[in-house]
Amino acid sequence: MLQDYKLKIEFDNCSYDSPYLIEGCANSCIELIIESENFPTLQSKKNVQKELQSVIRVELGKFKWIIYNDVNLEFVWYFSCLRKKESDKIGDIDNLIKPIIDTFSGDNGVFIDDSQIGSINNSWMSRDISSSQNSILRIFIHFNNDDCCIKKNMQFVQVEKQMYAVYNFDINSVDDLYRVLTLHHIQRKRREIQNKNPNMEIFSTDFNLFHRTRLKDIPNNKIYTWDKFKQLCIDAGLNFKELLRRERMRL
Structure with a gap:
């Protein structure tokens, strides 16, 4: 069964067309916000991983520029505490990020290769599920916009x-x-x-x-x-x- 992924992107001092908006300000950040009932892990079937990867790649394909220096990644997960701790429906957060990181590199990504990753911060918080059972992932990609082409x-x-x-x-x-x-x-x-x-x-x-x-x-x-x-x-x-x-x- 296909997963329903909702994705939006927000920008801090950058856009799809340019790695910076403010002249002289070198710090920029891309934020991806993804909502879904379930996220694939590294142990998930390849076709299940590719569903989410395809959604992300379509969005990243809109970028007209790419980063060639170091990037710092921050993953913040919002899960139901009950689903996270009292069931096996949500995987280990370390295994959740690998299928996603693979979408960031290459000609249709936002940086050239994952060797550019300087740091990864991966954390989760409990989410109020009164309005929705879905989990939410916020990904922040921090970079120096002087090192883009x-x-x-x-x-x-x-x-x-x-x-x-x-x-x-x-x-x-x-x-x-x-x-x-x-x-x-x-x-x-x-x-x-x-x-x-x-x-x-x-x-x-x-x-x-x-x-x-x-x-x-x-x-x-x-x-x-x-x-x-x-x-x-x-x-x-x-x-x-x-x-x-x-x-x-x-x-």
Whole structure:
């Protein structure tokens, strides 16, 4: 039997279209409010888990941007105390969150991979059931809106071996390709120096870097090996002569 899920989203300093609404304010939060009689657990049948996952993914698919740095998650469950403690109808809250977290990552989610999760706070409170037997879940996704990019132009370019950097660029824009080529060259050189001198403390983690295995939910046409990206630049007209001309213009 299909579950009836009611979902709505509320925003704090963000929207479907933008990761921020207030210029200069870096803190944003997405809140999902889900109501249902029962929630699937990690032990539930796959088709039961997919019912809720599908409802969440449809809503998250409306977001035009994605987070590439750390996120902090907060789950607050409102259950009937009697159902929670005196029956087996409500699962362990640790097992309840896993099917939900899986919906947040990837091209149609709100962040790239669950390795970005910095913390998870999971708690429950007793709910008055005089008006409804349903349980309610409130999910808060806290993030820094400086570390977001638009999904439409999100691309990944190989930096070294299995490491890929996320950038925002239009593959048909020569100016965008030149900008990313310059940034990418700097990042590759920094990584080379860091790898040769691992004890140097002046370097910090590049939050736009992801291991190739972390991009399993990203379409392959958005992932470029270094050779493939160089060829993309050449095909766009960024040959050595053009690169030299642009560099001279900068001086």
